[in-house]
Amino acid sequence: MASARQGGEGWGIMGKLPARIRLADAAFALFDERGYEQTTVDDIAERAGLGRTTFFRNYRSKEDVIFPDHDRLLALIRDRLATSSHSTALVAVSDAVRLVLLHYVDEGDLARRRYALTSKVAALRDREIASVGRYQRLFREFIADWMGGPTESASLRAELMAAAVVAAHNHVLRRWLRGESSDPVTEVDEAMREVLALFRAPGSSPEPGAGTTVVAFRTGQDLDALLPSLRRLVEDDAER
DSSP states (O other), X not given: OHXXXXXXXXXXXXXHSOHHHHHHHHHHHHHHHHOTTTOOHHHHHHHHTOOHHHHHHHXXXXXHHHSOOHHHHHHHHHHHHHTOOGGGHHHHHHHHHHHHHHHHHHHTHHHHHHHHXXXXXXXXXXXXXXXXXXXXXXXXXXXXXXXXXXXXXXXHHHHHHHHHHHHHHHHHHHHHHTTOOSOHHHHHHHHHHHHHHTSOOTTOOOOTTOOOOXXXXXXXXXXXXXXXXXXXXXXXXXXX
C-alpha cells in the first residue's frame, strides 16, 4: 500500500507539470529504457498520461522532444544583436552567446541527458550539427555587416570570427555537460574575450607596440630597385 501511495503522490506532482515538460520527461525515460529507435510517439504520450493530439500540439515529432527550441533561441539572439550599435556590436555578440549558454544551464539535467543521447545516436548528432550551423550563419551575417559589407575580406573575417564564437561557446558548454565546469558563465565570458581579442574592429588602429615586420632575404636585384616595392607594401599594410 505504501508503494502504491508513493506512486500516486509522484503522479500527482507529475500531473501539475506543463504538458511539454511531462512529455519531455516521459520521452527521455523511455529512451533510457528502450532506446531511441524503439520508442514511438504513442509510447511517449501514454507514459506522460496525455493523448497523441496533445503531443503534436507541443512537438512536431519525437526528435523535437529532444532538442531545445532553436527557433526561439535564434530569435532571442537576433533581437539582442539588433539592439546594438556599431560600437557595441562585439558586446552584443558576447551577450548573445551567454543567452544560449544560460538556456542550456537552466535546463539542467535535461541538457545533460540530451547530450548523452545525441552522442550515441548518429541521426540526432547530425541534426545537432545542422542546428549549430544556423547559429554560426546568424553570427556571420551580423559580423559581416558590422565589418562594412560583403567585401571579400569582410566575408572571410566574418566567417572566421563566427566559427570562433560558436567554437568557444561549444567548448564551454561541453565542459559543463560533462561536469567539468562549475561556473560555465564565467568561463564563456573569458572564452569570448579570447575570441574577440583575435579580431580588430574595422577601422581601428593596431595595438600600441604593433608595427611592421620586415623579413630579410637575399636577392640579385639592386636595393634602389626594391625600395619602391617595399614602400608600397608598408603603405598598403598601414591602410589596412
